[in-house]
Amino acid sequence: MMQTETRAAAAPAPAPVPAPVAIDMKVSLGAATAPTPASAASLPPVTCPFRTPERRIITKEDMDQFIASPIRAALVDFIFSCSDACRGLKISHPVATSPVVTAVTSVLDELEKIADATPPEENPKTRFGNPSFRFFYDRVQKALPTLLEPVVRPREAIVEVAKYLEKSFGDRKRIDYGTGHEANFMAFLLTLYRLNLLTDADKPAIVLRLFVRYLSLMRKVQFLYWLEPAGSHGVWGLDDYHSLPFLFGASQLVDHKYLRPKAIHDMDIVDMFAKEYLYLGCIQFINRVKTTASLRWHSPMLDDISGVKTWAKIESGMRKLYVVEVLGKLPIMQHFMFGAILPFENVSGRAVKDEDLEADDGHLHYFFTM
């Protein structure tokens, strides 16, 4: 016999404010120091053959090797130089938009149309996320080769480029999204950069046009399909889904004449500038979503960071955070994929293809041990 009921607690006595905890700030976190990366310059130029990317970070030794690898250095360089490129610039700042930038924007527009044409299932009776996300994902996967055809040269590279863009939208099976998926969008842009389709001159547009466009599309997708936060650090992380808008966003605000970090607490200022500055846009967005408590409760890290004196200091802190917490953690990077454009030869020599993980016919295709 089984039944269900809802109960609420009796009204509680108000809790006292705890005394502030004395902390020895000299204690090092150990993991906070990033290992010295290899030079991105030692990354060889792209060579054929192109092939569907595979996972290569499988063991802890693979992870250590990745941390010291030229490809990681290249990814870090690329992201940091994009951050440099948008320093002090509003989103609406006029930036050079090359034909490739315009073409990629069109691809994102088309992907948004797919989302609009793939509404969430009503009364889904699933555990959490909406199963229509899988239809969206499959349609994106199917459409990308055609959508990327005008953009990618040589055409044989499409199989790799498309995989990173596909992975930027979340995990098909778990119906979730996190900073690892966001990193895939930068990896997608890096493949175009490595193919010389995007250049250094495009970097302001990469942030202020392409990343901004992706972020807005991603927020729509997160809500439409109620994506689960993948591997959120909860109150010990910046945000459940995203990391880069805070990095790029801090860079935008460096040396701003009057907006200081503590401005995030002023709702009028946040609302006024949310459209021009990614960081404030994030604060506005989080406050709209997490309505049951104040910033100090739901995002204490952002609350604490608002006490830092300058945006330059925040931006430099965000760089360190990103390298350690996103590109340096096995639970995230174990899912990252490598091919000819973003190459990585791992210690263990093992590789895992996507098909091995996503076959739904129930047969275990690939037994791998970590």
Place this chain on the structure above:
Amino acid sequence: MGTSDLDRQIAQLRKCELIKESEVRELCNKAREILIEEANVQRVDAPVTICGDIHGQFYDLMELFSVGHDCPDTNYLFMGDFVDRGFYSVETFLLLLALKVRYPDRITLIRGNHESRQITQVYGFYDECLRKYGSVNVWRYCCEIFDYLALAALVDDRILCVHGGLSPSITTLDQIRTIDRKQEVPHDGAMCDLLWSDPEEIDGWGVSPRGAGYLFGGDVVAAFLHANNLELIARAHQLVMEGYKHMFKDTVVTVWSAPNYCYRCGNVAAILELDDKLNRNFVIFHPASQDARGIPAKKATPDYFL
């Protein structure tokens, strides 16, 4: 450490106040003595209330005890993931541990995938211990205790409780009993699978998108229940909008006890009350009101930004 000391510590922890590092060490020593005697598959008698992930949501745990009634008046079984993500992993875990030491036969704690050195260094518990105690000792003491937690519990020989799910390496309960559990959660193998696997609408086994454990289908569950004379697998590990979710004709149930997860997910939480006849009553509860919560102490600037 006498009973009155323990009662004082429990009272303190119930107010969400930390106990001293030396008290934590002593508490963990006492807990180890009790947990070391527990089996990999710890036998539990009904009636008992089964709970899922808490993830440091201390005030919501208080809500849970309020609706489920306090320990030891109610017998409890917590299926792991006490720590990480929430504000109060330390207070949450230490309270549950203190209750275990005080009322060892009234509360059972089994291990979740977050009760791990590797995972807690990523998802917050390590950072929290460092910030609240200024050293990593409390984290180390707790991680050692994690190694002693049982892997599963068996209620009246009929209901298996495990944090994640099943393993292709395990067909009988006796095979779980042969595992050497006193170690960090391995990257693969039976012990890892029990804490990481998920049920899925497939036939047989599938590779897990989590990167650890497996997906297992209804046929696997049916075979396992039959081979071991069980009626239900209760597990946690996955966020559920409605607090609990059945699968495979009610032979698997996921119980999730962290309401409004990450302040974003808008989910309710649930606990599963089993009476002495193993009748199942699911109790849904919502997050504790904001008034019920204290104001979190302002933490110092994260190290990256100094």
